[in-house]
Amino acid sequence: MQVQDDDKPYDDINITPMLDLAYVLLVIFIIMTTASVQGVKVNLPKASASVSLAKPQTKAITVSESGQIFLDAFPVTLGELEARLRTQKAVTPDFPIIVKGDAGVQYQKVVDILDLLRRLDLSQVGLVTGKQPGG
Structure with a gap:
């Protein structure tokens, strides 16, 4: 006759909650790294406060110091920019746009x-601006 011992401690640990947490952190990391707006490095004018408008469907229009126009890091002319924005508007009617102009570019x-x-x-x-030093 065999006796069962009900007071025996558990030999294994349930790791399911830990794996769930690891998967959630992995998904958050992937979303945060791919959601940034691509662009060209420019010297931004300074403002007292800046607001981040970065969204996954955000289009970035950048004007470099030489006056070259970029749409999401790709150089375009004003006519090409209009055509691409019209195409994007046909797909997504109300998408956000950020405009980054170098501090030395012509205002026109x-x-x-x-x-x-x-x-x-x-x-x-x-309109994207940089932070003021000390602010």
């Missing part, structure tokens, strides 16, 4: 881009 270039965005009826537009 940025105004031309803002005028183009107004003509295309794109209203979710943000």
